[in-house]
Amino acid sequence: MIRDARYWPDERALELCFTTGRRFIYLGVPAPVAEGFVAAPSKGRFFNQSIKGRFVCHELASPAAPRKRRAAND
Template sequence: MDSSLIRGALYWPDHRALELCLTGGRRYLYLGVPAEVAEGFAAASSKGSYFNRAIRGRYDCHPLRDEEPARRAVND
């Protein structure tokens, strides 16, 4: 993933949950994210801009601890 803000992303469609790992290493889980928003994020040429425009502040956000496992990657 080529972004100055976001290092990686995972999406669980059955739970409508998007996990984002920021370049500083912090991880967050966004709940209630529709598949089309996650797909838009995966397709965006600027992940950080898409995140700021379509995700940040729009969905319930929870910080994650480092030891919580990732499950499935969103395509770059």
């Protein structure tokens, strides 16, 4: 469910990248919650129980997909 995570303790911000490629930043996440996430045997379960719906979140722009180049005569 979750492919990658980053935490910025000074900002109390947790960035999560899901297996779908969508990225979200969760604001106001206390360090003990971020540490609990890191230590959790099931990241998805911890996310659903302790993060989802409990913190303000914003979706981050994903890197643009590479465009196919077209030949001049296409």
